[in-house]
Amino acid sequence: MMYxxxxxxxxxVSAAQAIAQGISKEGGLFVxxxxxxxxxxxxxxxxxxGYASRAQDILAAFxxxxxxxxxxxxxxxxxxxxxFDHERIAPIFPLGDTMRLLELWHxxxxxxxxxxxxxxxxxLTRAVKKTMGGKHTAILVATSGDTGKAALDGFxxxxxxxxxxxxxxxxxxxxxxxxxxxQKGNNTTVVAVRGNFDDTQTAVKKIFTNHDMNKxxxxxxxxxxxxxxxxxxxxVPQIVYYISAYCDMAGAGDIQMGEKINICVPxxxxxxxxxxxxxxxxxxxxxxxxxASNVNKVLSDFIETGxxxxxxxxxxxxxxxxxxxxxxxxxxxxxALCGEDDKMVADMMGSLTQTGVYTIPDAAREKLQSExxxxxxxxxxTGETIRxxxxxxxxLCDTHTAVAVDVHRQYMERTGDKTKTLIxxxxxxxxxxxGILPVFERAAPGASEFAQIRRLREISGMEVPEQLLxxxxxxxxFDTVCGADEMESAVRQALKK
Numbered sequence: 001m002m003y004x005x006x007x008x009x010x011x012x013v014s015a016a017q018a019i020a021q022g023i024s025k026e027g028g029l030f031v032x033x034x035x036x037x038x039x040x041x042x043x044x045x046x047x048x049x050g051y052a053s054r055a056q057d058i059l060a061a062f063x064x065x066x067x068x069x070x071x072x073x074x075x076x077x078x079x080x081x082x083x084f085d086h087e088r089i090a091p092i093f094p095l096g097d098t099m100r101l102l103e104l105w106h107x108x109x110x111x112x113x114x115x116x117x118x119x120x121x122x123x124l125t126r127a128v129k130k131t132m133g134g135k136h137t138a139i140l141v142a143t144s145g146d147t148g149k150a151a152l153d154g155f156x157x158x159x160x161x162x163x164x165x166x167x168x169x170x171x172x173x174x175x176x177x178x179x180x181x182x183q184k185g186n187n188t189t190v191v192a193v194r195g196n197f198d199d200t201q202t203a204v205k206k207i208f209t210n211h212d213m214n215k216x217x218x219x220x221x222x223x224x225x226x227x228x229x230x231x232x233x234x235x236v237p238q239i240v241y242y243i244s245a246y247c248d249m250a251g252a253g254d255i256q257m258g259e260k261i262n263i264c265v266p267x268x269x270x271x272x273x274x275x276x277x278x279x280x281x282x283x284x285x286x287x288x289x290x291x292a293s294n295v296n297k298v299l300s301d302f303i304e305t306g307x308x309x310x311x312x313x314x315x316x317x318x319x320x321x322x323x324x325x326x327x328x329x330x331x332x333x334x335x336a337l338c339g340e341d342d343k344m345v346a347d348m349m350g351s352l353t354q355t356g357v358y359t360i361p362d363a364a365r366e367k368l369q370s371e372x373x374x375x376x377x378x379x380x381x382t383g384e385t386i387r388x389x390x391x392x393x394x395x396l397c398d399t400h401t402a403v404a405v406d407v408h409r410q411y412m413e414r415t416g417d418k419t420k421t422l423i424x425x426x427x428x429x430x431x432x433x434x435g436i437l438p439v440f441e442r443a444a445p446g447a448s449e450f451a452q453i454r455r456l457r458e459i460s461g462m463e464v465p466e467q468l469l470x471x472x473x474x475x476x477x478f479d480t481v482c483g484a485d486e487m488e489s490a491v492r493q494a495l496k497k
Contacts, residue, residue: 001064003030003232006335007346015063016127019120019233020137022226023208028346030232031332036061038243038283040258046243047251051089052079054247055119055240062236063123065130074122083108083118085465090115090241092248093425095393098418099408100254101401101425102245109179110428110465111321112272113150116229116237121154123233124225125161136222138495139163140208142201143228144268145172145321146427148190149179151227156185163227164189164494166200169481172320174449175431175468182474189494190478191487196314197268198326199484204228205328207488222495229271230328238275243284245422255420262421264290264411266404268324270299272424274332277371287419292407293376294319299327300374300407306365308348311356317379318435319399321426326352337364373415375407382406383439390440396460398429399436430456430464448472 003018005011007028013021018030038061046054056068056075063071079089086106093101107114128137139161141151148165155163165180169192172180180190193200207213208224217223229235242263250257263286265273273291280286293300294317302308310325317323331349337360338344348358360368377385385402389395397405404423412418429436433453437443440459443452450472457464482490 001036001062002033004033005029005342006031006331007342007349009340009342014065014131015232016065016130019123019231020127020131020223020225022224022231023205025209026346027205027209027349028342029230029329029331031335032062035278035282043243043247043250043284044257046247047257051244052076054244055079055237058240058243059236066123066126070126074119074126077122078119084114088248090245092245092422093395094254095389095395095405095423098412098421099405100249100420100422101397102241102422103425104241105426105428107150108467109146109149109153110431110468111146111150112424112426113146114153115241116234117147117150117154117227119237120151120227120231120233121158121161125158127233128160128223128225132223134160136220137161137225138217138222138491139225139227140204140491141165141227142197142204143167143172143180144197144324145176147228149176149183152180152183152185152188152190155227156183156188158187162187162189162495164191164491166191166193166204166487168192168197168200169194171196171316171323173432174434175471176320178471178474181476181478182471183477189490190480191490192481193484193487194481195484197324198310198314200487201228201326201328203484203487207491210488213488213491216492217495220495228328229269235271235275235329238272239279239282242276242279242422243282246284249420249422258285260285260287260419262286262288262290262417262419263424264292264404264408264421265424266292266319266322266400266426267299268296268322268327270327270329270333272426274329277333280371288417289372290408290411290421291372291374292404293374294322294382294403295376295378296323296325297376298325299330300376302330303368303372303374306362306368307357307359308352309357310352317399318382318432319403321400322403334360334364337367373411375410377403377406386436386439390460396429396436396456396462397425398427399432400427401425428465428468429462430468
């Protein structure tokens with residue numbers, strides 16, 4: 001299988017090259033030239049398999065320059081039971097007759113990013129050896145909270161790699177900040193950036209395509225790569241869990257094999273729901289993809305109008321991983337919707353950079369709306385949804401998952417569609433205790449994050465993951481804050497180590 005760039009189709013690379021490089025030289029994202037197709041017989045075969053075996057088979061269809069032994073080693077290293085606290089890796093919790101929560105947060109950092117970032121280091125190190133002679137890889141990450149810790153955890157002390165994580169100062173939860181700031185590893189660097197996630201992500205992309213920076217790395221025998229979902233190696237493992245979840249639902253008799261489901265995803269950078277889109281186009285029986293936004297609703301507005309307009313107020317919310325106005329992975333969907341017209345995609349991305357807005361053609365908008373529904377949930381409704389789920393089902397969910405549950409409710413009321421819906425539950429609620437506790441009671445004045453976690457445990461009866469409790473009192477390793485215009489200097493400084 002070969003991959004080409006969303007901004008220049010003449011660029012063709014192997015899977016290993018796409019993963020090692022991360023992003024195309026002209027700024028485009030790598031996508032498969034064609035998707036593999038999975039029929040019902042293959043899905044039926046998956047019913048009796050465990051998660052790791054399913055993952056190996058699905059990944060083999062995309063990563064054709066990796067041997068079966070290599071993929072087996074990568075997958076079993078990533079999804080061994082010592083890394084996840086549930087034997088099913090991504091279990092499903094029933095929420096009433098219609099909704100099924102896909103719990104993607106049982107990994108070491110308690111967020112869905114572990115599903116890909118426990119695997120990516122194994123893929124990336126092999127990809128670099130295959131394509132670049134094993135050069136030292138400098139991994140740059142922009143994070144809205146969860147990707148940073150998951151990437152740091154995955155790449156810490158991996159030989160011949162350095163990982164540099166940038167996050168918006170004041171734009172992540174306290175637990176997310178502590179997870180990054182206390183990270184161990186001789187090859188890790190973490191920097192807070194004055195500004196929001198979009199400022200951080202834009203600066204990282206500029207560094208990737210900066211000729212002088214790339215020359216400096218080449219002179220040192222190093223190359224850049226990414227652990228963000230702009231890297232195909234981050235995105236492809238996310239396809240796995242939608243296919244796996246469908247097979248679990250069928251295996252449990254919750255649906256009939258071949259029966260269509262809806263998938264609802266709380267999303268900011270669009271990678272998580274894009275993985276569901278790819279799964280659908282590989283043959284997974286999916287009806288609608290429901291894109292759930294918080295009040296930073298640039299994506300739901302885009303689905304409704306076909307106009308992407310980031311020229312709006314940026315709002316900090318209790319679901320910070322979705323506080324994003326520039327959704328990088330949407331570029332991959334645009335490429336598909338516009339008939340793989342790379343020039344059109346390049347022009348739209350240029351317009352977004354220069355003017356903050358672009359409009360897709362009517363034909364593309366019609367395709368978009370035939371497969372995607374959008375909606376948003378404000379802060380009040382987020383809180384009401386968390387409390388309602390707990391009172392009805394005794395289940396505590398995080399703020400991002402609550403956004404998706406409420407948007408799904410709106411969708412059902414608007415359309416009357418009662419198709420069983422898989423909802424991506426993206427984080428353990430204790431990562432966002434300060435946003436959840438006020439749903440039940442006012443926090444004591446001056447209460448620390450961990451005091452609020454302990455109080456929320458008393459209310460809910462839900463155990464707190466040990467790795468979160470261990471953050472209390474842990475030594476801070478990284479406390480640097482810089483401006484977005486200083487990030488290049490921070491990278492240069494870190495790579496001198």
